[in-house]
Amino acid sequence: MKVLLTGAGGFIGRHVLDALDKQGIETIAVGRRKPDTWSGGVFEVADLLEIDDFDAFAGKIGATHLLHLAWYAEHGKYWNSPLNLRWSEATTRLVEAFCKAGGRQVVIAGTCAEYDWSYGFCREAETPIEPATLYGSAKDATRRLAIAICREHGVPCAWGRIFLTYGIGEAPQRLVPALADVFRGERDPFAIDKDCFRDFLHVADLAAAFTALLTGGANGVYNISSGEPVRLGDVVGWIAGILDGDAERVLRLTSGRPGQPPLLVGENRKLKELGWRPAITMQQGLRELIARNTHGHAHMPRMFG
Known part of the structure; x- marks a missing residue:
């Protein structure tokens, strides 16, 4: 190959x-x-x-x-x-x-x-x-x-x-690193659709x-996909907890945006039939990501192929 x-x-x-x-x-x-x-x-x-x-x-x-x-x-x-x-x-x-x-x-x-x-x-x-x-x-x-x-x-x-997708190396403007920056005090809180579920x-x-x-x-x-719907408000709470922040700084700002589906999740049965399984829970992934970025206190540069 x-x-x-x-x-x-x-x-x-x-x-x-x-x-x-x-x-x-x-x-x-x-x-x-x-x-x-x-x-x-x-x-x-x-x-x-x-x-x-x-x-x-x-x-x-x-x-x-x-x-x-x-x-x-x-x-x-x-x-x-x-x-x-x-x-x-x-x-x-x-x-x-x-x-x-x-x-x-x-x-x-x-x-x-x-x-x-x-x-x-x-x-x-x-x-x-x-x-x-x-x-x-x-x-x-x-x-x-x-x-x-x-x-x-x-x-x-x-x-x-x-x-x-989330993890090491993603653009700092994306949801997970942006929320981490909020709870580090490096950017202002922003509104999210806390009651929406995403994959x-x-x-x-x-x-x-x-x-x-x-x-x-x-x-x-x-x-x-993970096949598991996760509430965006819970993602805020997990990141705030890891960084000892106040989740309400973001959650109190939430308001629904027009056109945003309340649920977006993908069935992954076909992929699992190939023997694949997700190995990292979102809470595990967030802890790893935030620990790395906190110790280095810098995001990896974003590059395109």
Whole structure:
């Protein structure tokens, strides 16, 4: 097995790279720049949005497996960015070239934003696909095209729909690190929808899930989720407790935002059938994350693949 990994410098990609390395899987990572945390291995400098000849690129790499994570993901901007369209095109061109070059397995990162969130509990084969953003629409269109391309070449294609991820290296503006900053006194409290339930998965468990899809010959759509709804007010309370803060500083500000579903959780039965199980509870993950950031008192830099 020789894996071509895109997005290795991103929040998720760095953890996936670590998971592949621990299993001794030969990996060629691709990105615009080598991550600061890079510890060795093969890194190919390439901007997937600027490649003219994907056939030559895929032929040179010579990978048997493709794990494609790279996409535009700048916090607060990616939901309706026109860059989503460029990433859709680059992804389908990469998948086609990889299949033509003799690739044997494709795994691609999708998103829970492909679903109609009004249904709350998302099942791969039952919940309607009705994206509310350009990001979700571009991912959905890419899924359809990538699976069709792979079908034409007889190559299995697993599409992993990611729900809410947290852990070491995420952008400081995201919910968990932002709440930690509130209770450290480093930012002002902000309102959240405390009575909404969400599906959180630690990034290490997410990386293990992508590895399971890659090594298990998976084909089709898989939710990558904890399967456990967590109340946002409880997340506030856990983080406040770890940092000896007053949860009411945030909870008293809460107010419902229009369009936010009261429940968003993904069934993960299909993924579990591959032998995967989440290993880190959210309370465990929060303690680890906050302890690391408190001792270093700095967030890891955010990078993109």
